[in-house]
Amino acid sequence: MTNRRVFLKSASALALGSVLPFESVFAAAKLTAGVIYVGARGDYGYNQAQAQAAGVIKKLPNVKVVEEENVPETIAVQKSMEAMIEQDGATLIFATSFGYFDPHVLKMAAKYPNVRFAHCGGLWKQGNPSNITSYFGYIDECQYLNGVVAGHASKSKKLGFVAAKPIPQVLRNINSFTLGAQSVDPSITTHVIFTGDWSMPVKEAEAANSLVDQGCDVLTCHVDGPKVVIETAEKRGAMSCGYHASQAALAPKGYLTGAEWDWATPYTLLVDDVQSGKTPPNVLRGGLKEGFVKMSPYGAKVTPEAKKDADAAKAKMVAGDFMIFKGPIKDNKGADVIATGTSHPQTDIVLESMNYLVAGVVGQI
Structure with missing residues (x-):
């Protein structure tokens, strides 16, 4: 009965045009995120830092993560991104290596305008596809x-x-x-x-x-x-x-x-935006204060x-x-x-x- 009352109360709020945000009534939307690494996830370095963040978002509600390591900065990464989108249903792609951006992320973002591409490295600029987020930190x-x-x-x-x-x-x-x-x-x-x-x-x-x-x-x-x-x-x-x-x-x-790096901060922010239907920023930055680095x-x-x-x-x-x-x-x-x-x-x-x-x-x- 308690669950039924909660449901009815929520439904009534929506019917009356309540100002309650959509995500407060319903659980976060299901999301599949793809994470692509240029090297091994256990390299004690760059890729491991990204993989640690992927491990954090795996634990978030209604989030599925698909990963692929040792993907070179060639057309191979385009194939990996496309497979994650077409086969796994990914709507958020973390392309973690600097050399993935041009031309690979640029091409895939233009081809899949409804997918959010998060690239690590700070290369997005006006005129690039608007469904790209450039995330980086003041390390x-x-x-x-x-x-x-x-x-x-x-x-x-x-x-x-x-x-x-x-x-x-x-x-x-x-x-x-x-x-x-x-x-x-x-x-x-x-x-x-x-x-x-x-x-x-x-x-x-x-x-x-x-x-x-x-x-x-x-x-x-x-x-x-x-x-x-x-x-x-x-x-x-x-x-x-x-x-x-x-x-x-x-x-x-x-x-x-x-x-x-503490990539869990931008990863979590981007997942939250995509799940809640918000448009993520094209440029996402932070340092010690924002928890992007430590x-x-x-x-x-x-x-x-x-x-x-x-x-x-x-x-x-x-x-x-x-x-x-x-x-x-x-x-x-x-x-x-x-x-x-x-x-x-x-x-x-x-x-x-x-x-x-x-x-x-x-x-x-």
Whole structure:
């Protein structure tokens, strides 16, 4: 009888044109979401961070998740997306890799206007299909904090950074890491080696060994799977800061902290919008404050002073009272890139086209 009364009350509310939102009367609509990874879901890095978020939305009411890993950034991803839509009935697709966007997501979004495509990487712009959401986070906030901790830990004052490609997102992380370290000691340098692609385990190992040979005693990276870099640093007796997900288990002695994604936040927001019939935004961003990114717990070698400095900077970031890119800043060729009195908040679109390395970075684009 109680259930019957609830039903009748709900039906009456609808009949009378009640202002109650539709989703408060009926359960969330059934939704199938497809998630596509460029690598293995258990890579201790980029793909694992995305897979952790997929695991969260699997537990949401009326949500089914279909996944496919090791899908290259070729026409293969178009076939995977189409199969999820046509065979599984997916109406929300998470295309998680940077290279999936053009032309693959663009083509599929035009072909399936009633499907929402969520792409990780920040590439959507006016004129692209309106059923695309570009989601990304201000993880350079965490890389700055990595730098603060690394700056305190380093004895050689030489840090190492293994990077995949010199695209704006990677350069922004290298620069933030360096500026964080230089807030501790302006003489600190960051030595960068680019491997050329997102997953190059042999080159990543070679780069990590080369950086240690050059005297770098703290390593970090921006590659899809940080496992090789972190393990190599540990074997060589160097310290490390992680990226994408926590790699603390791989380096029990040298792991200091890490910059982690918390993709469950944008994933959940997008699922909620699609289920409730709302139109998701084309651009979805957030940092520490919004819960898009987070820090790994501090390792045993992190000093109380380092924790104090990093925690203070983090608190200002969460409060919206801290800018990483505040002039004067020169690039590593001596040119002024941010003038005195000029600053760029995290939301400034200018930062998404960064094309320089700051002073103190040893390396070239």
